[in-house]
Amino acid sequence: MKNKVMMIGAIDAGKTTLVNELVDIGTKARKTQSLEYHDWVVDTPGEYTENPLYYKNIMATSFQVTHVAYVQDATTHKNIFPPGFGGGVPKLPIGIITKADAKGADIERSFNILKRVMLRGPVIITSVVxxxxxxxxxxxxxxxxxxxxxxxAEKHNDPLLLYVE
Ligand SMILES: Nc1nc2c(ncn2[C@@H]2O[C@H](COP(=O)(O)OP(=O)(O)OP(=O)(O)O)[C@@H](O)[C@H]2O)c(=O)[nH]1
Ligand SMILES: [Mg+2]
Structure with missing residues:
Protein backbone atom coordinates (compact mmCIF):
# COMPACT_ATOMS: atom_id res chain seq x y z
CA MET A 1 0.00 0.00 0.00
CA LYS A 2 1.21 3.46 -0.87
CA ASN A 3 1.65 5.57 2.26
CA LYS A 4 -1.36 7.79 2.92
CA VAL A 5 -2.59 9.95 5.76
CA MET A 6 -6.16 10.44 6.98
CA MET A 7 -6.86 13.85 8.53
CA ILE A 8 -9.20 13.82 11.50
CA GLY A 9 -10.24 16.59 13.90
CA ALA A 10 -13.03 18.97 14.84
CA ILE A 11 -15.33 20.87 12.51
CA ASP A 12 -13.44 23.98 11.32
CA ALA A 13 -10.08 22.73 12.60
CA GLY A 14 -8.60 23.56 9.19
CA LYS A 15 -8.26 20.05 7.72
CA THR A 16 -9.48 20.84 4.23
CA THR A 17 -7.55 24.11 4.00
CA LEU A 18 -4.44 22.12 4.85
CA VAL A 19 -5.23 19.34 2.39
CA ASN A 20 -5.84 21.87 -0.39
CA GLU A 21 -2.45 23.37 0.31
CA LEU A 22 -0.73 19.97 0.38
CA VAL A 23 -2.21 18.56 -2.78
CA ASP A 24 -2.65 21.87 -4.57
CA ILE A 25 -6.30 21.58 -5.43
CA GLY A 26 -6.65 25.27 -6.17
CA THR A 27 -10.12 25.70 -4.69
CA LYS A 28 -11.17 27.26 -1.43
CA ALA A 29 -12.13 24.88 1.39
CA ARG A 30 -15.84 24.36 1.80
CA LYS A 31 -17.44 22.38 4.53
CA THR A 32 -16.53 18.72 4.06
CA GLN A 33 -19.62 16.50 3.72
CA SER A 34 -18.04 13.10 3.19
CA LEU A 35 -14.71 11.33 2.86
CA GLU A 36 -12.56 12.93 0.19
CA TYR A 37 -9.71 10.96 -1.30
CA HIS A 38 -6.72 12.68 -2.80
CA ASP A 39 -3.38 11.32 -3.96
CA TRP A 40 -1.79 10.65 -0.54
CA VAL A 41 -4.31 12.35 1.76
CA VAL A 42 -7.81 11.45 2.89
CA ASP A 43 -9.89 14.34 4.22
CA THR A 44 -12.75 13.65 6.63
CA PRO A 45 -15.70 15.75 7.81
CA GLY A 46 -15.24 17.16 11.32
CA GLU A 47 -18.46 15.37 12.30
CA TYR A 48 -16.62 12.05 12.02
CA THR A 49 -14.43 13.04 14.96
CA GLU A 50 -16.98 15.09 16.88
CA ASN A 51 -19.78 12.52 16.88
CA PRO A 52 -19.02 9.09 18.38
CA LEU A 53 -21.62 7.56 16.05
CA TYR A 54 -19.10 8.10 13.26
CA TYR A 55 -16.09 6.52 15.00
CA LYS A 56 -16.77 3.33 13.08
CA ASN A 57 -16.25 5.27 9.83
CA ILE A 58 -12.91 6.55 11.10
CA MET A 59 -11.88 3.03 12.06
CA ALA A 60 -13.01 1.56 8.73
CA THR A 61 -11.21 4.25 6.74
CA SER A 62 -8.07 3.86 8.79
CA PHE A 63 -7.55 0.46 7.10
CA GLN A 64 -6.90 2.33 3.87
CA VAL A 65 -4.13 4.53 5.24
CA THR A 66 -0.75 4.18 6.92
CA HIS A 67 -0.96 7.34 9.03
CA VAL A 68 -3.61 9.24 10.97
CA ALA A 69 -3.16 12.98 11.51
CA TYR A 70 -4.83 14.43 14.60
CA VAL A 71 -5.60 18.02 13.66
CA GLN A 72 -5.98 20.56 16.48
CA ASP A 73 -6.91 24.22 15.98
CA ALA A 74 -4.53 26.47 17.96
CA THR A 75 -7.25 29.07 18.50
CA THR A 76 -9.59 26.88 20.54
CA HIS A 77 -9.44 25.29 23.96
CA LYS A 78 -11.99 22.76 22.73
CA ASN A 79 -10.65 19.21 22.69
CA ILE A 80 -13.09 16.96 20.91
CA PHE A 81 -10.88 13.86 20.91
CA PRO A 82 -11.51 11.43 23.76
CA PRO A 83 -8.33 10.94 25.83
CA GLY A 84 -6.04 8.28 24.39
CA PHE A 85 -8.12 8.10 21.19
CA GLY A 86 -4.98 7.42 19.17
CA GLY A 87 -4.16 4.40 21.31
CA GLY A 88 -7.12 2.63 19.68
CA VAL A 89 -6.07 3.47 16.12
CA PRO A 90 -3.25 1.15 15.01
CA LYS A 91 -1.76 3.59 12.52
CA LEU A 92 1.26 5.89 12.67
CA PRO A 93 0.19 9.10 14.44
CA ILE A 94 1.03 12.64 13.37
CA GLY A 95 -0.18 15.64 15.35
CA ILE A 96 -0.91 18.81 13.42
CA ILE A 97 -1.56 22.15 15.09
CA THR A 98 -3.30 24.56 12.70
CA LYS A 99 -3.76 28.35 12.54
CA ALA A 100 -0.48 29.16 14.35
CA ASP A 101 -0.65 32.60 12.72
CA ALA A 102 -4.08 33.50 14.12
CA LYS A 103 -4.77 35.95 16.89
CA GLY A 104 -5.30 33.99 20.10
CA ALA A 105 -3.38 30.94 18.88
CA ASP A 106 -2.05 29.00 21.86
CA ILE A 107 0.49 26.45 20.70
CA GLU A 108 1.28 25.03 24.11
CA ARG A 109 -2.39 24.39 24.89
CA SER A 110 -2.82 22.58 21.56
CA PHE A 111 0.36 20.58 22.08
CA ASN A 112 -0.90 19.41 25.48
CA ILE A 113 -4.22 18.37 23.94
CA LEU A 114 -2.49 16.41 21.17
CA LYS A 115 -0.10 14.72 23.59
CA ARG A 116 -3.03 13.22 25.45
CA VAL A 117 -4.74 12.12 22.25
CA MET A 118 -1.92 10.57 20.26
CA LEU A 119 0.36 9.50 23.16
CA ARG A 120 3.47 9.58 20.96
CA GLY A 121 4.75 10.71 17.60
CA PRO A 122 5.63 13.95 15.83
CA VAL A 123 3.65 17.17 16.20
CA ILE A 124 3.86 19.86 13.51
CA ILE A 125 2.94 23.51 14.11
CA THR A 126 1.42 24.88 10.92
CA SER A 127 -0.07 27.94 9.35
CA VAL A 128 -1.53 27.95 5.88
CA VAL A 129 -1.49 31.75 5.96
CA ALA A 153 12.25 15.15 13.56
CA GLU A 154 15.70 14.99 15.18
CA LYS A 155 17.50 15.55 11.90
CA HIS A 156 15.52 18.71 11.17
CA ASN A 157 15.80 20.27 14.61
CA ASP A 158 12.97 22.70 13.74
CA PRO A 159 11.01 24.46 16.52
CA LEU A 160 7.89 23.87 14.41
CA LEU A 161 8.39 20.09 14.58
CA LEU A 162 8.14 18.52 18.05
CA TYR A 163 8.22 14.90 19.11
CA VAL A 164 6.15 13.28 21.85
CA GLU A 165 7.75 10.20 23.51
N1 LIG B 1 -5.73 32.08 10.26
C1 LIG B 1 -5.83 30.84 9.74
N2 LIG B 1 -7.05 30.34 9.42
C2 LIG B 1 -7.11 29.09 8.90
C3 LIG B 1 -5.95 28.30 8.69
N3 LIG B 1 -6.32 27.10 8.22
C4 LIG B 1 -7.67 27.14 8.11
N4 LIG B 1 -8.16 28.33 8.51
C5 LIG B 1 -9.59 28.75 8.51
O1 LIG B 1 -10.35 27.84 9.29
C6 LIG B 1 -11.68 27.70 8.74
C7 LIG B 1 -12.08 26.26 8.63
O2 LIG B 1 -11.25 25.62 7.70
P1 LIG B 1 -11.61 24.22 6.99
O3 LIG B 1 -10.34 23.80 6.29
O4 LIG B 1 -12.82 24.30 6.18
O5 LIG B 1 -11.88 23.29 8.25
P2 LIG B 1 -12.24 21.73 8.26
O6 LIG B 1 -11.47 21.13 9.40
O7 LIG B 1 -12.01 21.13 6.93
O8 LIG B 1 -13.79 21.75 8.63
P3 LIG B 1 -14.91 20.58 8.31
O9 LIG B 1 -14.81 20.26 6.85
O10 LIG B 1 -16.23 21.18 8.69
O11 LIG B 1 -14.57 19.41 9.19
C8 LIG B 1 -11.66 28.46 7.40
O12 LIG B 1 -12.29 29.69 7.60
C9 LIG B 1 -10.19 28.64 7.11
O13 LIG B 1 -9.91 29.78 6.37
C10 LIG B 1 -4.66 28.87 9.06
O14 LIG B 1 -3.59 28.27 8.92
N5 LIG B 1 -4.67 30.15 9.58
MG1 LIG C 1 -13.20 20.08 5.70
Missing part, protein backbone atom coordinates in the same frame (compact mmCIF):
# COMPACT_ATOMS: atom_id res chain seq x y z
CA UNK A 130 2.26 31.94 6.58
CA UNK A 131 2.95 28.59 4.85
CA UNK A 132 4.90 27.34 7.84
CA UNK A 133 5.36 23.76 9.01
CA UNK A 134 3.66 22.35 5.91
CA UNK A 135 6.83 20.97 4.33
CA UNK A 136 7.19 18.37 7.11
CA UNK A 137 3.89 16.62 6.53
CA UNK A 138 4.64 14.62 3.39
CA UNK A 139 8.12 13.44 4.51
CA UNK A 140 6.56 12.14 7.74
CA UNK A 141 3.90 10.30 5.74
CA UNK A 142 6.68 8.64 3.74
CA UNK A 143 8.18 7.28 6.98
CA UNK A 144 7.25 3.68 7.83
CA UNK A 145 7.70 3.65 11.60
CA UNK A 146 7.71 5.83 14.70
CA UNK A 147 11.48 5.42 14.77
CA UNK A 148 11.82 6.81 11.26
CA UNK A 149 9.53 9.73 12.11
CA UNK A 150 11.55 10.43 15.24
CA UNK A 151 14.81 10.35 13.28
CA UNK A 152 13.28 12.78 10.76
Missing amino acids: NKTGLKHIQPLVICNSLLEMKAY
